[in-house]
Amino acid sequence: MEANESDRxxxxxARALQEDILKPNEIAVLQEMIDDGRATTLLQxxxxxxxxxxxxxxxxxxxxx
Numbered sequence: 001m002e003a004n005e006s007d008r009x010x011x012x013x014a015r016a017l018q019e020d021i022l023k024p025n026e027i028a029v030l031q032e033m034i035d036d037g038r039a040t041t042l043l044q045x046x047x048x049x050x051x052x053x054x055x056x057x058x059x060x061x062x063x064x065x
Contacts, residue, residue, distance in 0.1 A: 013046035 010016040017030070030045040039045035
């Protein structure tokens with residue numbers, strides 16, 4: 001489990017949403033993605049965040065390589 005996963009207490013946004021264990025501030029992150037037009041549903045927003053975490057290498061992202 002990566003640091004951001006342990007800080008949140010879950011590994012998958014989508015799974016956490018489906019299991020109804022997201023905190024209000026985490027739901028707000030998903031809702032903001034809908035409000036910004038980046039997703040049409042909470043589940044789609046959660047899946048996008050899961051995808052981003054698998055694609056973006058934190059070390060690479062931090063150093064811009």
